[in-house]
Amino acid sequence: MMLWRQFASEWRLYSRDRVAMFWTFAFPVLLLLGFGTIFKDDSGPKLAVVRVQSPVPTAIDGALDKALTDLQLKVLTLSKSEAETRWSKGETAAQLEPLGSGGGEGYRLRLNSYLMAQAGATAGLVNQAWLVAQARLNGAPEPNRIPVQVESPGHKRSTNYASFLLPGLLGLNLVSMGLFSVGMVNVSYREKGKFRRLAVTPLPKWIFLLGQVLHRLTVTVIQAAILLLVGRLAFGIQNQGSFLNLLFIMTLGTGCFMAFGFALSGFAETSEGYAAISNLVFFPLMFLSGVYFTLDSAPAWLQHTVAFLPLSPFLRALRAVFNDGAGLTGHGFGLLIVVGWALAAFALAVRRFRWA
Amino acid sequence: MSTPALCIRGLRKAFPKVLAVDGVDLEVARGEVFGLLGPNGAGKTTTLEIIEGLTTADAGEIEILGLTWGRQGQEIRSRIGVQLQSTSLFNKITPREALDLYGSYYPRRRNTQELLELVQLVEKADAYHITLSGGQMQRLALALALVNDPELVFLDEPTTGLDPQARRSLWDVVRRMKGEGRTVVLTTHYMDEAEALCDRLAIMDRGQVIATGTPASLIAELAIPSVVELTFEGTAPDPAPFAGRLGQPVERRADLWEIPTPDPKALLPRLLEAAEGAAIPFQQVHIRRATLEDVFLHRTGRSLRE
Numbered sequence: 001m002m003l004w005r006q007f008a009s010e011w012r013l014y015s016r017d018r019v020a021m022f023w024t025f026a027f028p029v030l031l032l033l034g035f036g037t038i039f040k041d042d043s044g045p046k047l048a049v050v051r052v053q054s055p056v057p058t059a060i061d062g063a064l065d066k067a068l069t070d071l072q073l074k075v076l077t078l079s080k081s082e083a084e085t086r087w088s089k090g091e092t093a094a095q096l097e098p099l100g101s102g103g104g105e106g107y108r109l110r111l112n113s114y115l116m117a118q119a120g121a122t123a124g125l126v127n128q129a130w131l132v133a134q135a136r137l138n139g140a141p142e143p144n145r146i147p148v149q150v151e152s153p154g155h156k157r158s159t160n161y162a163s164f165l166l167p168g169l170l171g172l173n174l175v176s177m178g179l180f181s182v183g184m185v186n187v188s189y190r191e192k193g194k195f196r197r198l199a200v201t202p203l204p205k206w207i208f209l210l211g212q213v214l215h216r217l218t219v220t221v222i223q224a225a226i227l228l229l230v231g232r233l234a235f236g237i238q239n240q241g242s243f244l245n246l247l248f249i250m251t252l253g254t255g256c257f258m259a260f261g262f263a264l265s266g267f268a269e270t271s272e273g274y275a276a277i278s279n280l281v282f283f284p285l286m287f288l289s290g291v292y293f294t295l296d297s298a299p300a301w302l303q304h305t306v307a308f309l310p311l312s313p314f315l316r317a318l319r320a321v322f323n324d325g326a327g328l329t330g331h332g333f334g335l336l337i338v339v340g341w342a343l344a345a346f347a348l349a350v351r352r353f354r355w356a
Numbered sequence: 357m358s359t360p361a362l363c364i365r366g367l368r369k370a371f372p373k374v375l376a377v378d379g380v381d382l383e384v385a386r387g388e389v390f391g392l393l394g395p396n397g398a399g400k401t402t403t404l405e406i407i408e409g410l411t412t413a414d415a416g417e418i419e420i421l422g423l424t425w426g427r428q429g430q431e432i433r434s435r436i437g438v439q440l441q442s443t444s445l446f447n448k449i450t451p452r453e454a455l456d457l458y459g460s461y462y463p464r465r466r467n468t469q470e471l472l473e474l475v476q477l478v479e480k481a482d483a484y485h486i487t488l489s490g491g492q493m494q495r496l497a498l499a500l501a502l503v504n505d506p507e508l509v510f511l512d513e514p515t516t517g518l519d520p521q522a523r524r525s526l527w528d529v530v531r532r533m534k535g536e537g538r539t540v541v542l543t544t545h546y547m548d549e550a551e552a553l554c555d556r557l558a559i560m561d562r563g564q565v566i567a568t569g570t571p572a573s574l575i576a577e578l579a580i581p582s583v584v585e586l587t588f589e590g591t592a593p594d595p596a597p598f599a600g601r602l603g604q605p606v607e608r609r610a611d612l613w614e615i616p617t618p619d620p621k622a623l624l625p626r627l628l629e630a631a632e633g634a635a636i637p638f639q640q641v642h643i644r645r646a647t648l649e650d651v652f653l654h655r656t657g658r659s660l661r662e
């Protein structure tokens with residue numbers, strides 16, 4: 001009863017902050033619509049090569065340019081000085097430049113070491129184009145190529161980028177809600193002395209905390225429902241798995257990352273301090289979760305440590321259910337890790353939480 | 357009913373840079389209005405916050421309604437009412453909702469409408485907290501302190517920052533609390549408030565209780581029931597030469613001289629003669645009864661407002 005009142009009052013006060021509420025629900029939708037539309041083309045972004053113009057173009061130059069285009073490369077033809085400017089800004093992944101005055105004296109391909117994934121793929125295609133162009137000039141048969149197909153890994157029934165994006169948005173949303181909004185709100189309330197008035201009442205801390213958790217959980221569920229509806233209407237994305245499994249995973253995730261927020265808020269005296277602490281946790285969690293790059297080449301100890309962080313098993317389970325219609329059986333251990341973190345963080349939160 | 361409402365022995369609290377409470381003993385009987393009077397920084401608020409369980413003491417014993425914080429914390433919380441020096445609520449909560457919500461935390465609660473009427477907030481009952489005036493916020497804080505029908509109420513500087521009319525109406529509410537049989541412990545740095553409201557007082561300075569008693573007995577202990585004041589236009593001149601001439605101590609405070617005396621009738625002719633002789637350019641003469649302000653001044657050598 002006490003818990004229900006606390007929960008209802010959280011909702012009532014929350015619903016009065018119209019601006020915050022609007023953005024909580026509208027922001028992920030805008031992200032989905034924005035990115036989903038930009039990358040609607042199923043082939044995804046094309047590989048591009050910067051082609052430095054030969055001062056005196058020859059037949060081989062013409063043949064090479066045609067072959068590059070035929071191989072689906074985006075060719076950006078620039079003068080030597082323009083190309084150098086672009087290169088020095090680091091925007092170019094691969095730059096093809098003639099040696100000497102024209103194609104007759106050969107070419108050089110410069111690859112950007114910061115963009116190796118893109119540059120490496122481009123290099124392969126440029127070399128193939130070079131073989132094709134030479135064969136065409138000599139009247140020889142074109143070399144055979146192994147056909148290439150671009151696909152998203154593991155998502156057999158998903159068809160577009162938006163369907164890849166949506167579960168990621170659901171997941172990151174709730175991470176940022178837990179780490180940033182919940183923790184920050186608590187620190188600022190404490191800073192302004194709003195908790196002191198509660199501290200002199202017999203309201204148990206855990207009811208106050210649990211009331212907040214339940215409130216945020218319902219916010220997350222509504223947020224997810226809106227995202228799923230928009231995804232379905234705008235991009236025809238469907239949840240491939242069971243909604244119950246999805247709800248279960250999201251509940252676990254919300255609980256876990258909110259507990260993180262509560263726990264961290266116990267360590268900060270001021271909002272500024274909290275911003276620093278939460279970033280300290282958020283960024284390693286993000287970078288080490290495998291969201292942005294794989295850790296295949298990282299040292300073994302790091303890989304073992306990372307395997308026990310909560311974000312990647314959570315996102316993996318979410319994607320598996322949503323995109324592949326998988327059950328939870330394959331993700332038992334991963335979800336157990338999430339539960340473990342959630343319990344540890346909540347225990348720490350109750351221990352560290354101070355009203356004043 | 358035999359146990360006192362509040363009993364404190366040897367309370368001590370040091371903060372990194374200041375010894376805030378330095379061995380405070382207090383005993384408050386049931387049903388009385390007890391005041392902690394002292395200047396800002398005397399340790400009143402820290403003392404109160406330790407009693408309320410917001411701050412832990414370094415040393416000392418506290419018994420509240422016969423209970424102690426260690427094991428009976430929840431019972432203490434449910435039987436006391438607290439008004440903090442500044443009550444910060446959620447911006448967009450209304451007084452009615454705040455009273456309902458905070459009331460729901462207690463096993464026993466008072467009717468919200470009744471409380472709104474008591475503190476005259478019926479018209480503002482459904483306005484957001486941020487839109488209330490300072491006086492209205494203080495009255496809401498007072499109502500919140502009464503929401504659980506408490507036996508013992510703590511009020512920390514309840515009238516600071518309020519206009520005279522708002523202060524009077526708050527005083528009325530405090531008197532009503534006493535009328536309902538509650539024990540009230542309040543802090544203030546207004547001597548008139550302490551005199552008007554409190555049955556008994558403890559005067560605090562620099563973390564210590566320097567005097568305890570009823571307002572009347574504290575003043576009587578001074579043995580100087582009256583003070584003669586000479587007011588000047590602008591800052592009063594140095595009184596030392598005149599004090600020598602008069603043969604009696606004269607104290608300067610801003611634009612006036614104060615001459616404490618047990619017998620103003622005898623002093624007055626002498627005073628006027630000496631003033632005329634020394635060509636003192638005073639404007640007016642007042643005779644007033646000694647107040648708690650004079651008690652504080654006498655005991656510490658400093659004014660309450662400094």
